[in-house]
Structure formats: C-alpha cells, structure tokens
Amino acid sequence: MFAAAIFDMDGLLIDSERPIMAAWIEAARTLDIELSHSQYLQVVGLATVESELILASLLGGAEAYRHAVAHVRHRLQLERVDGTPLFPIKPGANEFLTALRERGTRCAVASSSTSGQIQACLGSLGLLHHFSAFAGGDEVVRAKPDPALYRLAAERLDVDPAQCIAFEDSENGAKAALAAGMRVVVVPDLKHPPASIVERAFHVLDSLHDAVAHVPRWFPVPPAQRV
Structure with missing residues (x-):
C-alpha cells in the first residue's frame, strides 16, 4: 500500500519533550516565575524562532530568556553523567x-x-x-x-x-x-x-x-x- x-x-x-519541559519549568523558577505545563505547551511543535518569542514573553523578556536557556542547557547536560540516555x-x-x-x-x-x-x-x-x-x-x-x-x-x-x-x-x-x-x-x-x-x-x-x-x-x- x-x-x-x-x-x-x-x-x-x-x-525528549518531557525532560526539556521539566528543565524549562525549573529554569523559570530560578527567575521566581511559575511556568505552568499549559503555558509551556504553547511552544511544543513550533519552530525555534516562534518558541523563543513565546518563552521570552512568558519569562519577562530577552535577558530572562537568555538566563533560562543557559540553565536548561546546563540541566540537560548534567542529565547525561549517570550513563543513562538523556532522551x-x-x-x-x-x-x-x-x-x-x-x-x-x-x-x-x-x-x-x-x-x-x-x-x-x-x-x-x-x-x-x-x-x-x-x-x-x-x-x-x-x-x-x-x-x-x-x-x-x-x-x-x-x-x-x-x-x-x-x-x-x-x-x-x-x-x-x-x-x-x-x-x-x-x-x-x-x-x-x-x-x-x-x-x-x-x-x-x-x-x-x-x-x-x-x-x-x-x-x-x-x-x-x-x-
């Protein structure tokens, strides 16, 4: 057929979507922002540029977004050290x-x-x-x-x-x-x-x-x- x-x-x-979402929610908390599951789901399936704009808006601007990106990258990198697949x-x-x-x-x-x-x-x-x-x-x-x-x-x-x-x-x-x-x-x-x-x-x-x-x-x- x-x-x-x-x-x-x-x-x-x-x-991959779950650990990435968890990392973003954790990153938001370091900025004293409660990013809910439903808010994060707005960016799932979007192109990178679109998701960046939405997340920056949810987190309070470009500087906060850059801080969160660094945290997410660090968090996901740490997940690799125990030998289990990240995703x-x-x-x-x-x-x-x-x-x-x-x-x-x-x-x-x-x-x-x-x-x-x-x-x-x-x-x-x-x-x-x-x-x-x-x-x-x-x-x-x-x-x-x-x-x-x-x-x-x-x-x-x-x-x-x-x-x-x-x-x-x-x-x-x-x-x-x-x-x-x-x-x-x-x-x-x-x-x-x-x-x-x-x-x-x-x-x-x-x-x-x-x-x-x-x-x-x-x-x-x-x-x-x-x-």
Missing part, C-alpha cells in the same frame, strides 16, 4: 522500526532538529541503522508546518510523497506532512492534536507499539522480495 515511512524524531521516536526511546519505536526493516521498507527522519543532532541522538540509542535518509531543520528555509522537510526526506528516499506515511506527534508536523502530499499517522505525545488534524489523519495511535500490527497491511512486501 505504501513504499516508505518518514518519522519525526522529538516526542515520537525519543522521549530514551519511546515505547514501541524500536519494535516498529525493526518490523519495517525486516520487510525492506525504506525509512527516513524529517525533524526540526539539525541533521547533526538527529544522527548523534539516534546513533546513541542504536536506531541509526533503521534509516536510509535524514532531513534536518538546518537544511530547509522554512520549518514545519511548511512541507519542505517532508519533501526533502521523500526526495532523498527517491519515493513519491504520495507513497509515504508520515508519523508525527505534533499538529505542525502533521500539517507539514499533509501539505507534502503524504498520509499521516498521529501518535500524540504531550499535546493531543485538534479535531481538524484528527479528521485528516490516516490513523491516530496511542503509541508506536500499536503501529506494529498494521505493518503487513500498510507496508506489503513487494512481489520481487517474496519467497
């Missing part, structure tokens, strides 16, 4: 990627993180070998919800976007994949997608564990590969 799968990374393949693999991600690789399904990552961050992060978790192509936010002019990232990933896989399923956790990511002409499976993380996205989604799943059962139907083995 489909020839390729393209994945967002943060909040979908790796559990663990999301439930079902490894199993789903393994099932796709065993069928010969081509996979790519289309993430707003830089291409270097994508490969370093997935490499540290032992997931890099599942992917044939990567498209990072530093390689396109416009971020999600612009479709450029997903189009670039499909181009690097040499697959028509219409033959791809995109897996996303965020509203902007889903919009980007839909605009690129792909079907979208939404796996919500911190924020549930609005009804307008749910209605347009190919599927909405609780986790990538649930995607494993769909592999035979969504990604049939090409006749040339069948024994």
Whole structure:
C-alpha cells in the first residue's frame, strides 16, 4: 500500500519533550516565575524562532530568556553523567522500526532538529541503522508546518510523497506532512492534536507499539522480495 515511512524524531521516536519541559519549568523558577505545563505547551511543535518569542514573553523578556536557556542547557547536560540516555526511546519505536526493516521498507527522519543532532541522538540509542535518509531543520528555509522537510526526506528516499506515511506527534508536523502530499499517522505525545488534524489523519495511535500490527497491511512486501 505504501513504499516508505518518514518519522519525526522529538516526542515520537525519543522521549525528549518531557525532560526539556521539566528543565524549562525549573529554569523559570530560578527567575521566581511559575511556568505552568499549559503555558509551556504553547511552544511544543513550533519552530525555534516562534518558541523563543513565546518563552521570552512568558519569562519577562530577552535577558530572562537568555538566563533560562543557559540553565536548561546546563540541566540537560548534567542529565547525561549517570550513563543513562538523556532522551530514551519511546515505547514501541524500536519494535516498529525493526518490523519495517525486516520487510525492506525504506525509512527516513524529517525533524526540526539539525541533521547533526538527529544522527548523534539516534546513533546513541542504536536506531541509526533503521534509516536510509535524514532531513534536518538546518537544511530547509522554512520549518514545519511548511512541507519542505517532508519533501526533502521523500526526495532523498527517491519515493513519491504520495507513497509515504508520515508519523508525527505534533499538529505542525502533521500539517507539514499533509501539505507534502503524504498520509499521516498521529501518535500524540504531550499535546493531543485538534479535531481538524484528527479528521485528516490516516490513523491516530496511542503509541508506536500499536503501529506494529498494521505493518503487513500498510507496508506489503513487494512481489520481487517474496519467497
């Protein structure tokens, strides 16, 4: 039915959104500001420039924002010292990627993180070998919800976007994949997608564990590969 799968990374393949949110809430407290979960969720899924503007406003200006950024970076760096991954693999991600690789399904990552961050992060978790192509936010002019990232990933896989399923956790990511002409499976993380996205989604799943059962139907083995 489909020839390729393209994945967002943060909040979908790796559990990065929670520790980052916790670090920002902690940083706000060092400024005597109570940043609530709901306030922080305003920036989830946004491009860096947009999220910077919102956070600076919530924290009281550019100087406070710079202080918070330094705290967040330090806090996340400290999390690395005990030997556990800073951002663990999301439930079902490894199993789903393994099932796709065993069928010969081509996979790519289309993430707003830089291409270097994508490969370093997935490499540290032992997931890099599942992917044939990567498209990072530093390689396109416009971020999600612009479709450029997903189009670039499909181009690097040499697959028509219409033959791809995109897996996303965020509203902007889903919009980007839909605009690129792909079907979208939404796996919500911190924020549930609005009804307008749910209605347009190919599927909405609780986790990538649930995607494993769909592999035979969504990604049939090409006749040339069948024994």
